[in-house]
Amino acid sequence: xxxxxxxxxxxxxxxxxxxxxxxxxxxxxxxxxxxxxxxxxxxxxxxxxxxxxxxxxxxxxxxxxxxxxxxxxxxxxxxxxxxxxxx
Numbered sequence: 262x263x264x265x266x267x268x269x270x271x272x273x274x275x276x277x278x279x280x281x282x283x284x285x286x287x288x289x290x291x292x293x294x295x296x297x298x299x300x301x302x303x304x305x306x307x308x309x310x311x312x313x314x315x316x317x318x319x320x321x322x323x324x325x326x327x328x329x330x331x332x333x334x335x336x337x338x339x340x341x342x343x344x345x346x347x348x
Contacts, residue, residue, distance in 0.1 A: 262335045273326040280323050284315035287322055 279287050290308040295301075313320045325331045 275324045279313035279320045286314040302332040
């Protein structure tokens with residue numbers, strides 16, 4: 262059973278996942294401001310920094326439509342040396 266619910270416009274719900282491992286357990290830095298009338302903190306803005314609790318690394322988040330598979334991006338970088346062959 263999915264926790265995602267359709268949006269009011271009928272578009273598919275989005276899943277927020279870690280770019281590198283695909284986990285849903287990501288945290289995001291945000292600014293919040295105190296709303297005196299509501300007597301609670303309200304979200305003012307979200308910042309670029311994100312952290313994945315599963316791979317325990319800084320990450321960026323990806324929005325994936327519900328039901329769509331997600332292929333994580335590898336953190337490993339491979340350098341390939343290309344040599345020119347002279348005639």
